[in-house]
Amino acid sequence: MAPRGDGELELSVGVRGGGGGGGGAADLAEPPVPISLGRLVLAGMVAGGVQYGWALQLSLLTPYVQTLGLSHALTSFMWLCGPIAGLVVQPCVGLYSDRCTSKWGRRKPFILIGCLLICVAVIIVGFSSDIGVALGDTKEDCHLYHGPRWHAAIVYVLGFWLLDFSNNTVQGPARALMADLSGRHGPSAANSIFCSWMALGNILGYSSGSTNNWHKWFPFLQTKACCEACANLKGAFLVAVLFLTLALVVTLIFAKEEPYKGNQNLPMKANGQVEAEPTGPLAVFKGFKNLPAGMPSVLLVTGLTWLSWFPFILYDTDWMGREIYHGDPKGTDAQIAAFNQGVRIGAFGLLLNSVVLGFSSFCIEPLCRKLGPRIVWVTSNFLVCVAMAATALISWWSLKDFHGYVQDAITANKDIKAACLVLFAFLGVPLAILYSVPFAVTAQLAASKGGGQGLCTGVLNISIVIPQVIIALGAGPWDALFGKGNIPAFGLASGFALIGAIAGLFLLPKISKRQFRAVSGGGH
Incomplete structure (x- = not known):
């Protein structure tokens, strides 16, 4: 696609289903295997799993952390971890996934690692009150004690930040995966499917977050450090882990990626050796050009x-x-x-x-x-x-x-x-x-x-x-x-x-x- 004089974009190269990598014409990813629309839909299911947990974050975590002792003002600054993670993590992960030569494909290894980290982060956040007691918080029953629990608050914030960083690890490669696989359906259809999964994840997440019966359905989640509101949060997040795991497995099965073989047209050093591609955050900014x-x-x-x-x-x-x-x-x-x-x-x-x-x-x-x-x-x-x-x-x-x-x-x-x-x-x-x-x-x-x-x-x-x-x-x-x-x-x-x-x-x-x-x- 080349720019014309009137600003109109004109097609001048073949489109390979949106699979362009970091190397442009030298990108040696195999042409994508033709994919049916149904398979493309299932390949994007991981977006729904991630969005399920994100909806729970929006609906449950801000009220809950205030019960641990953080003020309302501090909770607003805590949410800055999202844009910071997006600013640092997504461009770097996107660059690395463009160049990943794993036999499993360019995007799926990052999606897998990110989803595993999301599960760990969710468990840390959900069980932060119990972990806080083990680290030295008060052992009084939560029905009687309503003061701050600082160890639990610290564990919670660390889990919250890990959760946001993990979400950002998944989202970029997941979107790029859909574009890579879109083939004859096109990146617009792929993004519509991705958006639909996000909407479904939101619906399930907001519904789960508005349910106040998790502590009744799973009474074993309540402990001396974790009363009804905390047990509801635990139950909702444990269900989110199960749904994310299911979504991840479906995506890994139905998203058939071809391995990326690397860019063999790299610049040469004076001694004749191939000069390695730059990596790290600075490579992202170099990529702007x-x-x-x-x-x-x-x-x-x-x-x-x-x-x-x-x-x-x-x-x-x-x-x-x-x-x-x-x-x-x-x-x-x-x-x-x-x-x-x-x-x-x-x-x-x-x-x-x-x-x-x-x-x-x-x-x-x-x-x-x-x-x-x-x-x-x-x-x-x-x-x-x-x-x-x-x-x-x-x-x-x-x-x-x-x-x-x-x-x-x-x-x-x-x-x-x-x-x-x-x-x-x-x-x-x-x-x-x-x-x-x-x-x-x-x-x-x-x-x-x-x-x-x-x-x-x-x-x-x-x-x-x-x-x-x-x-x-x-x-x-x-x-x-x-x-x-x-x-x-x-x-x-x-x-x-x-x-x-x-x-x-x-x-x-x-x-x-x-x-x-x-x-x-x-x-x-």
């Missing part, structure tokens, strides 16, 4: 898009508890109850969001074929701009309806509640586009220009995690400038979405519908 044409624009628009999404991802349930149900996690009993009720309804909204995301993911590829990926991506940013602005209108509606009475705080207006749930569900459509189209465009650029699927996917992740760091560090002070609440951050998100839409309209590579069909395998 080998990114395919159009990738810098994709990185910029991706960053702006995620700047518009992260405020909602971080504060959606908090918004429901504060602005919609008028609760306060540190207020009176009635305000605390109202806040918790809002959080639960917000979690149900996330479940609806995941259902819509799953169904929408099947429509992304046909939309991209008909309209082109650039128009689909830009349209999703405009939708997010409108949705983030709608949060301010709904909040104003809710506050106008609220008169300060206790019964108002406990019982939210049914119309407002319905509007919020509709908003949560509606956002599943642009979220499906966000989870699919940028990665599909990246896979197409890497396949046609030989930039390396793993490296390009890892570099794309940098444009995701940097906005996450910016929002995590800046959203709180930004909200404080305008008073308490989440509306200032949502307003800023609406502005970023608008900027991202305009930037995408003028900067994203113009892949025509005909070219998209050819690259994505839609021409047959």
Whole structure:
């Protein structure tokens, strides 16, 4: 695919199913074996297993760690491990997987190691209270003692960080694997399948996290150091380990990779010896110069898009508890109850969001074929701009309806509640586009220009995690400038979405519908 004078991308090389590695034309991975659509679907199942555990992280871990003694402020900084892990781990793993010469394939060894580490991390987090007692925490019954347990907290944080690093070890190679195997189906179809598995994992994870009966079904999980909430967390995470193991086995069986034989066109030293390819984190930054044409624009628009999404991802349930149900996690009993009720309804909204995301993911590829990926991506940013602005209108509606009475705080207006749930569900459509189209465009650029699927996917992740760091560090002070609440951050998100839409309209590579069909395998 070569750039034309008008900015249109024109196919000039054959596409090998998105299997471009780090070596471009010298990439000696065998051409992918033709794969059926059903086999491709099963090859991506590991994404659902990983996302199951991630949904549990979002729904259970922040409340739980506060029972161990960490303050609410410290928990927000703890979540910075995610973007840090993504910034460091995914590009390096992507680069190494591009060059892996294992007989098992380039991607599967990293997926296997990452999933094993996820299982270890989940067990550490789930049993952190029991490990803390063994290390010297109080032996008082958890029903009687409600103070800090610092050994357990330290073990928990270490397990939490290991969990995030392990998730990032799997996600890059798993996406690159789907692009490698996509063949005639194309990277867009592969990303839609990946997105669908993520949606299913979210649905199962949020459902599991909202279940308060794990300690009843598995009473042996309760100990003197681990009461009902802790036992529920243990049960949910142990089920997550079983599901991830099943998903991993299915992926390893149905994802048939051909071994990568290495790049034999490496530069020669003065003495005639072959100069080894650079490795390590510095090699990732050296790889930026080998990114395919159009990738810098994709990185910029991706960053702006995620700047518009992260405020909602971080504060959606908090918004429901504060602005919609008028609760306060540190207020009176009635305000605390109202806040918790809002959080639960917000979690149900996330479940609806995941259902819509799953169904929408099947429509992304046909939309991209008909309209082109650039128009689909830009349209999703405009939708997010409108949705983030709608949060301010709904909040104003809710506050106008609220008169300060206790019964108002406990019982939210049914119309407002319905509007919020509709908003949560509606956002599943642009979220499906966000989870699919940028990665599909990246896979197409890497396949046609030989930039390396793993490296390009890892570099794309940098444009995701940097906005996450910016929002995590800046959203709180930004909200404080305008008073308490989440509306200032949502307003800023609406502005970023608008900027991202305009930037995408003028900067994203113009892949025509005909070219998209050819690259994505839609021409047959």
